[in-house]
Amino acid sequence: MTFLEKHILRQQQTKTQLCVGIDPDITKIPEYYHSLSNPIASFGKDVVEATSHIATSYKLNFAFYEQYGKLGYEALEKTIASIPKDIITIADAKRGDIGNTSKAYAEAVFTQLNFDAITVSPYMGQDSLEPFLAYESKGVFVLALTSNAGSFDFQRKIVDGKKLYETVIERCMEYNQKGTLGFVVGATHPAELAFIRASVPTVPFLIPGIGAQGGDAKETMDANNGGPAFFNVSRAILYPTMAYPSYKDAVRMKAEEYASLLPTI
Amino acid sequence: MTFLEKHILRQQQTKTQLCVGIDPDITKIPEYYHSLSNPIASFGKDVVEATSHIATSYKLNFAFYEQYGKLGYEALEKTIASIPKDIITIADAKRGDIGNTSKAYAEAVFTQLNFDAITVSPYMGQDSLEPFLAYESKGVFVLALTSNAGSFDFQRKIVDGKKLYETVIERCMEYNQKGTLGFVVGATHPAELAFIRASVPTVPFLIPGIGAQGGDAKETMDANNGGPAFFNVSRAILYPTMAYPSYKDAVRMKAEEYASLLPTI
Numbered sequence: 035m036t037f038l039e040k041h042i043l044r045q046q047q048t049k050t051q052l053c054v055g056i057d058p059d060i061t062k063i064p065e066y067y068h069s070l071s072n073p074i075a076s077f078g079k080d081v082v083e084a085t086s087h088i089a090t091s092y093k094l095n096f097a098f099y100e101q102y103g104k105l106g107y108e109a110l111e112k113t114i115a116s117i118p119k120d121i122i123t124i125a126d127a128k129r130g131d132i133g134n135t136s137k138a139y140a141e142a143v144f145t146q147l148n149f150d151a152i153t154v155s156p157y158m159g160q161d162s163l164e165p166f167l168a169y170e171s172k173g174v175f176v177l178a179l180t181s182n183a184g185s186f187d188f189q190r191k192i193v194d195g196k197k198l199y200e201t202v203i204e205r206c207m208e209y210n211q212k213g214t215l216g217f218v219v220g221a222t223h224p225a226e227l228a229f230i231r232a233s234v235p236t237v238p239f240l241i242p243g244i245g246a247q248g249g250d251a252k253e254t255m256d257a258n259n260g261g262p263a264f265f266n267v268s269r270a271i272l273y274p275t276m277a278y279p280s281y282k283d284a285v286r287m288k289a290e291e292y293a294s295l296l297p298t299i
Numbered sequence: 300m301t302f303l304e305k306h307i308l309r310q311q312q313t314k315t316q317l318c319v320g321i322d323p324d325i326t327k328i329p330e331y332y333h334s335l336s337n338p339i340a341s342f343g344k345d346v347v348e349a350t351s352h353i354a355t356s357y358k359l360n361f362a363f364y365e366q367y368g369k370l371g372y373e374a375l376e377k378t379i380a381s382i383p384k385d386i387i388t389i390a391d392a393k394r395g396d397i398g399n400t401s402k403a404y405a406e407a408v409f410t411q412l413n414f415d416a417i418t419v420s421p422y423m424g425q426d427s428l429e430p431f432l433a434y435e436s437k438g439v440f441v442l443a444l445t446s447n448a449g450s451f452d453f454q455r456k457i458v459d460g461k462k463l464y465e466t467v468i469e470r471c472m473e474y475n476q477k478g479t480l481g482f483v484v485g486a487t488h489p490a491e492l493a494f495i496r497a498s499v500p501t502v503p504f505l506i507p508g509i510g511a512q513g514g515d516a517k518e519t520m521d522a523n524n525g526g527p528a529f530f531n532v533s534r535a536i537l538y539p540t541m542a543y544p545s546y547k548d549a550v551r552m553k554a555e556e557y558a559s560l561l562p563t564i
Binding site for chain 1 (some may be wrong): 322360362363365366367368369371372373376391393394395396397398400401403404406407408410411412420421422423424425426427428442445446447448449450451452453454456457458459463466467470512
């Protein structure tokens with residue numbers, strides 16, 4: 035089964051397009067976790083338990099695990115193991131290097147950790163992406179137009195009469211031999227999202243930026259025009275500010291709120 | 300002390316500009332290591348012991364550690380701990396993400412693992428680079444023109460009448476508030492290396508691609524024109540083909556050979 039087929043089956047179960055992002059931050063998780071042997075692993079387990087009835091996918095942000103060293107790596111392994119097998123897992127790792135090195139990164143994420151998909155950076159070109167695209171059942175989201183302010187610095191520069199991100203998309207589509215390619219397109223630029231979606235109507239998009247970064251769920255859904263998508267919400271679900279009987283309840287309520295804002299078409 | 304001051308002191312000791320790259324590959328290391336509890340850690344320790352009299356710096360390739368999961372992470376920690384403190388350590392990790400995520404990557408590499416420098420990707424722009432540049436004593440090598448074939452796909456595209464890598468260099472120089480910025484420029488393009496060096500004569504370059512990738516030491520040295528540089532050799536030192544009394548001797552001989560080809564000016 036391809037990662038996209040798995041995703042479609044899962045969307046049919048949940049009726050939503052919500053991707054839950056897990057960015058563990060020890061300074062933001064409830065005090066309760068601090069006394070446990072691996073706070074980040076326990077936090078991740080609780081987030082998965084609170085949201086797995088409604089999440090179509092999980093995006094784990096590698097930086098937030100790596101910042102805790104060995105404990106973080108252990109938490110990453112435990113969290114990925116706790117996710118039910120019918121839910122897509124995305125390694126948000128932004129990898130990319132020369133061919134033989136990208137091959138090792140693909141091995142790390144797809145084989146060692148058994149993620150279904152990864153985010154990669156296009157700057158180093160074709161041979162930096164091909165080792166990821168060689169896996170038939172794994173998804174590869176190439177950074178196109180990211181959600182941050184820095185997306186204005188290089189991604190929109192005009193190259194051959196087009197924006198750099200358009201050139202990236204066109205070239206990467208040529209590398210898409212197995213139909214496993216997707217793009218990262220930020221929710222914070224809905225007009226450009228609509229423009230990009232029109233150019234590649236059937237390619238999966240990972241769309242971060244809804245919630246804490248300011249992207250609006252409805253506007254983003256409209257801009258995406260029904261294309262295959264992973265609408266990611268991280269901080270707005272992980273770190274709810276409302277008072278509920280328990281932290282897990284608060285996370286569940288927030289996830290359900292976003293799931294209802296992101297229905298399948 | 301800045302990372303560049305540390306590097307200059309070290310060059311004065313060794314009289315070379317050799318950066319030894321460590322890319323552990325279990326399929327290429329001698330059989331002898333396979334029976335040890337952590338082959339990659341033992342291999343790294345031996346490489347450091349065989350080369351630390353002559354290496355001005357070490358570049359550890361994160362992908363080659365990450366591909367071995369938890370064992371690889373442990374090997375990374377052990378190898379970094381085995382490197383004498385007067386030698387610069389470079390995390391070749393090609394990181395870069397939105398601001399709060401890059402901050403976590405910087406914490407992972409500079410604080411958790413205590414590397415002196417890192418490689419980062421520019422595609423996501425200023426806020427993706429600033430968290431790395433905030434560390435006064437740490438070096439940040441931004442990918443400019445890489446050593447691989449894929450460098451032709453995007454890095455040389457014409458933007459505002461200049462190549463994309465030139466635009467990257469110009470913009471990144473504006474972010475260089477603490478003088479800790481450097482660039483990755485591949486040894487496989489000596490004419491362009493000379494052109495880039497002329498534009499930023501005093502900025503440190505990490506120059507991979509000598510040896511297995513085809514870059515020539517003398518030609519690369521000439522192109523660099525005496526600018527501050529880390530000339531990296533990985534596979535040609537790690538996996539020598541000659542027969543010597545021991546593997547460590549073979550690695551030592553290869554490192555000494557490259558060190559003599561890369562003298563300080």
